Amino acid sequence: MRKKTAKRTAAMAAVLMAASVIVSGCGNKGGDSAGGKSGTTAAPASTAAADGGAKETTAAPEARKDAVELELLISDDTLEGGAMATVVAKFNEEHKDKGIQVKMNEIAYADMQTQIQNRAAVGELPALIKLSNFRNYIDYVLPLDGSSLTQDDFLLDVSYEGKIYATSINTTAVGLFINKTAFDAAGVAYPLTEDERWTWDEFVAAVNEVVEKNDNVNTGLVIDHSQQRIGTILYQFGMNYFDPADETRFAFRSEETKKGIDFILDMYKDGGISKASVGAGTENAQDVFKTGTVAAHLAGNWCMNDYTTNITDFEWCPVLMPKEQNAATCLGGNYLYAMDGTGLEEDAIYFLEWFYQPENYTLYCETGNYLPGKTGINPAYTVEGLDIFNMEINNSITQPRYDSSIFTKHTGENVDNIVRDAFDRAIGGELDSDGVMDYVVKEHLGILSNVHE
Numbered sequence: 001m002r003k004k005t006a007k008r009t010a011a012m013a014a015v016l017m018a019a020s021v022i023v024s025g026c027g028n029k030g031g032d033s034a035g036g037k038s039g040t041t042a043a044p045a046s047t048a049a050a051d052g053g054a055k056e057t058t059a060a061p062e063a064r065k066d067a068v069e070l071e072l073l074i075s076d077d078t079l080e081g082g083a084m085a086t087v088v089a090k091f092n093e094e095h096k097d098k099g100i101q102v103k104m105n106e107i108a109y110a111d112m113q114t115q116i117q118n119r120a121a122v123g124e125l126p127a128l129i130k131l132s133n134f135r136n137y138i139d140y141v142l143p144l145d146g147s148s149l150t151q152d153d154f155l156l157d158v159s160y161e162g163k164i165y166a167t168s169i170n171t172t173a174v175g176l177f178i179n180k181t182a183f184d185a186a187g188v189a190y191p192l193t194e195d196e197r198w199t200w201d202e203f204v205a206a207v208n209e210v211v212e213k214n215d216n217v218n219t220g221l222v223i224d225h226s227q228q229r230i231g232t233i234l235y236q237f238g239m240n241y242f243d244p245a246d247e248t249r250f251a252f253r254s255e256e257t258k259k260g261i262d263f264i265l266d267m268y269k270d271g272g273i274s275k276a277s278v279g280a281g282t283e284n285a286q287d288v289f290k291t292g293t294v295a296a297h298l299a300g301n302w303c304m305n306d307y308t309t310n311i312t313d314f315e316w317c318p319v320l321m322p323k324e325q326n327a328a329t330c331l332g333g334n335y336l337y338a339m340d341g342t343g344l345e346e347d348a349i350y351f352l353e354w355f356y357q358p359e360n361y362t363l364y365c366e367t368g369n370y371l372p373g374k375t376g377i378n379p380a381y382t383v384e385g386l387d388i389f390n391m392e393i394n395n396s397i398t399q400p401r402y403d404s405s406i407f408t409k410h411t412g413e414n415v416d417n418i419v420r421d422a423f424d425r426a427i428g429g430e431l432d433s434d435g436v437m438d439y440v441v442k443e444h445l446g447i448l449s450n451v452h453e
Contacts (some may be wrong), residue, residue, distance in 0.1 A: 071126035075109040083368030142338040166337035168373030181314040186213035220273030225281030227420040235328035261433040318385040
């Protein structure tokens with residue numbers, strides 16, 4: 001195991017000591033261990049240019065007497081359109097006579113962390129993983145510095161301590177969906193270009209008019225029960241998590257943040273534009289929007305496939321989000337990476353390099369309607385409106401990315417839902433905006449090392 005900080009190593013050791021059994025159904029296929037290679041044929045070799053120039057891709061494997069099977073642990077592929085299944089089928093067809101195949105193991109997202117921890121404890125990790133983070137498992141992730149892949153290839157930060165460890169398989173962006181049928185019936189315009197973008201007060205007036213003029217629409221806006229979605233609005237009001245001039249100063253407490261918090265909490269009061277049940281997470285915003293009783297939904301591009309498939313009784317479309325002080329969106333994404341110590345490392349790198357060839361990776365993005373995580377890719381999407389999310393990304397302030405980069409440096413110091421939890425309490429009447437700021441600051445300072453207010 002590579003050397004990490006004492007805190008990191010101790011925390012991981014405690015987790016792994018507690019994990020005593022492997023989750024069922026994840027045993028090895030065709031070898032003497034889950035990551036073990038059957039037979040004795042050497043893995044494809046990854047080579048660098050002899051003159052020290054650009055890296056070459058890993059050589060294609062020769063035909064093997066005993067087939068190697070790479071397990072790819074993944075969640076939600078079926079729900080998101082089966083993009084990975086499509087690309088894996090292409091890989092397996094092209095390599096059916098070369099002794100290397102990929103088998104997807106699709107499990108519930110909620111089970112991913114437990115399964116990875118349990119399997120790490122007994123040395124039975126899969127060859128490949130697709131997940132929304134990789135740094136939580138950095139002790140077991142294979143460095144890719146010997147491959148042809150580089151940080152410059154990817155839109156998200158896929159490095160740790162100066163080495164590339166992962167690939168960003170897709171990016172996500174927060175954005176706004178509207179009930180187009182209801183807006184059109186009310187004669188209310190909506191922004192599709194930057195110069196048409198609402199202020200938040202203009203947006204409130206617009207959705208109130210939509211509700212007033214449509215008998216079947218009773219709610220102006222629903223927002224996912226998500227810290228990222230809350231944070232997007234706060235960024236638009238001028239919030240920072242960290243001081244842009246001093247990454248050790250936690251700068252959440254400000255007049256701009258307070259104004260944003262008050263604005264959001266007003267949505268959930270009697271007469272507000274939203275529903276407290278959705279704000280507190282007891283109703284799912286995505287499901288509520290699909291009923292056709294809501295004017296707008298603050299969510300993200302990942303809803304596109306669901307809405308295309310499952311909304312049939314009204315028209316919808318993405319539009320530009322409102323702004324206050326700033327136009328802002330929060331980027332997220334998923335990572336695809338190989339695990340170390342499986343015995344299949346070079347085969348896994350070969351698959352990753354094959355996957356990110358333009359033809360194969362474009363197929364993945366087009367099938368799942370994903371925003372690319374790799375540079376230089378221009379998918380032809382099957383649904384309209386994804387250009388709106390690209391506009392949000394291009395016009396957003398950089399503070400969300402700056403804050404994300406600072407949080408990344410605090411690997412293992414989990415602050416994921418502190419803001420959301422504070423808003424849950426505030427919507428329930430326990431906290432006002434000052435109380436939210438007090439709670440958020442106190443919790444972050446108690447968890448993040450070497451950070452002050």
